[in-house]
Amino acid sequence: MTDIDEQQLERLAARLGASGGNDVDLDRVAEQVVSRLRSGEKVPAHHRVWPWLVAMAAAATLAVPGYQWLHEIGGGPSARVVAAPVLDLLTGAELAEVLDSLDFSAPVTEVVTATLDDMNEQQLEELLAIMEG
Amino acid sequence: MTAPDAHPAPSDVELIAGWRAGNEHAATELVKRHGHAVARYLSAAGADADLDDLVQEAFFRAFRKIATFKGGASFRTWVMTIGRNALRDLHRKRGHRAMLSLEDRDIADSRSDPHNETIGRDLEERLHTAVAQLPPMQRDVFLLRAQQGLGYTEIAEALDTSEGAARVHYHHAVRRLKAALEETG
Numbered sequence: 044m045t046d047i048d049e050q051q052l053e054r055l056a057a058r059l060g061a062s063g064g065n066d067v068d069l070d071r072v073a074e075q076v077v078s079r080l081r082s083g084e085k086v087p088a089h090h091r092v093w094p095w096l097v098a099m100a101a102a103a104t105l106a107v108p109g110y111q112w113l114h115e116i117g118g119g120p121s122a123r124v125v126a127a128p129v130l131d132l133l134t135g136a137e138l139a140e141v142l143d144s145l146d147f148s149a150p151v152t153e154v155v156t157a158t159l160d161d162m163n164e165q166q167l168e169e170l171l172a173i174m175e176g
Numbered sequence: 177m178t179a180p181d182a183h184p185a186p187s188d189v190e191l192i193a194g195w196r197a198g199n200e201h202a203a204t205e206l207v208k209r210h211g212h213a214v215a216r217y218l219s220a221a222g223a224d225a226d227l228d229d230l231v232q233e234a235f236f237r238a239f240r241k242i243a244t245f246k247g248g249a250s251f252r253t254w255v256m257t258i259g260r261n262a263l264r265d266l267h268r269k270r271g272h273r274a275m276l277s278l279e280d281r282d283i284a285d286s287r288s289d290p291h292n293e294t295i296g297r298d299l300e301e302r303l304h305t306a307v308a309q310l311p312p313m314q315r316d317v318f319l320l321r322a323q324q325g326l327g328y329t330e331i332a333e334a335l336d337t338s339e340g341a342a343r344v345h346y347h348h349a350v351r352r353l354k355a356a357l358e359e360t361g
Contacts, residue, residue, distance in 0.1 A: 047299070047357050049350055055303050056220075056322035064216030067228050073207035076235045077200045086240050167344045 188251045196242055207235050210252040213324070217256045220319050222308045223263055230266065234259030249334040253326060257334050260316060299357065306356035310349055317342050318349035 186194070186205070194202030215231045223230045238245070238255045245254055307315055316335055320326045321342075328339045328346075335342065 047354055049354075052303070052350060052353060052357075053322040055300050056307070056318065057325070058300060059304055059307065059319070059323050060216035060219030060221075063219040063224075063227055064214075065212055067211060067215040067231055069208045069211040072211055072228060072232045072235070073204040075232050076207055076239065077203055079232075079236050080203065080239055081200070084236075086237050164340055164344060167341055168348075171344055171348060 189247070192242060192245065192251060195239060203235075203239055206251065210255060211235070213252055214255050214259055217319055217324060218259050218263055220304065220307060220323055221260060221263055221315060222267070226266060230259055230262055233262045237262065249330050253320065253324070253330060253334045256320070256324070257316075264312070302357055302360050303353065306353050306360075309356070310352060313337075314345045314349035314352065317345040318353070321346055 186202075188206065188209070191202040191206050191209075195206070211231055214234055215227055218230050218234070219227055234255050237258050238251075245251065249257075307318065310318065313335070317331055320331045320334065321328070326334075328342045331337075331342045332339045337345075
């Protein structure tokens with residue numbers, strides 16, 4: 044059993060990736076980056092448009108059952124509430140990760156528009172715990 | 177008394193302005209200045225054999241959309257978040273399981289490195305594996321704070337979240353990592 048405190052964890056974390064990261068040949072990387080920029084290569088289109096699509100999908104499917112703070116807004120202990128607040132918080136990539144990791148079966152009956160700024164730390168923790176299962 | 181440097185290194189802001197004006201040398205200098213830090217971050221976040229390509233992709237995307245860089249976070253942190261998205265794109269193409277491939281690599285490394293019998297090395301490898309298994313947002317916040325030493329304000333800016341949410345993610349990450357290390361210790 045390893046007993047490790049937060050400071051030890053941070054010291055270890057500071058060294059993570061050092062062996063691989065410091066081996067990267069930056070002269071070569073820079074040369075290739077400049078070559079691609081010079082050629083006029085564009086970032087693939089889906090990198091620009093997919094966050095909008097993901098946000099739409101998330102708005103339609105992301106539900107958080109049993110969360111007291113949302114119940115108060117949602118109007119009843121049995122309410123199933125769409126977690127619209129996270130749409131303002133997460134980037135497209137993060138929303139995609141949420142959708143990939145969650146498996147909601149509860150029907151969506153109500154949409155709440157709010158932001159995470161309205162929530163205190165305890166509420167955020169509870170919401171995160173729900174989202175992470 | 178030391179004479180002032182006649183040619184002080186240009187700041188990131190000056191180099192960014194140089195690139196926007198078409199100066200390729202400015203882009204090269206930014207890659208060389210921040211490339212290793214970005215590579216360490218991406219390596220810790222789960223990049224493996226494709227690390228060079230990922231670093232290249234991160235800087236390429238950054239320079240392509242440099243007009244969207246608002247300076248809330250540092251240029252280095254901004255490139256890290258772009259690299260993180262490129263890493264996720266790569267993992268999606270391979271399938272989610274690829275995110276856990278670090279564990280296999282660490283086991284292989286532990287057999288070939290005679291020094292990793294030390295407790296510190298062993299802990300570092302187990303931490304590397306545990307970090308790769310964190311939920312994405314927790315992993316990002318943890319690495320930006322614990323590995324890169326950023327404050328919550330810059331982390332929140334870089335990840336488009338609030339300081340409070342970043343603190344919560346960090347708290348959850350530390351708790352999970354400690355539990356993971358205790359389980360495997």
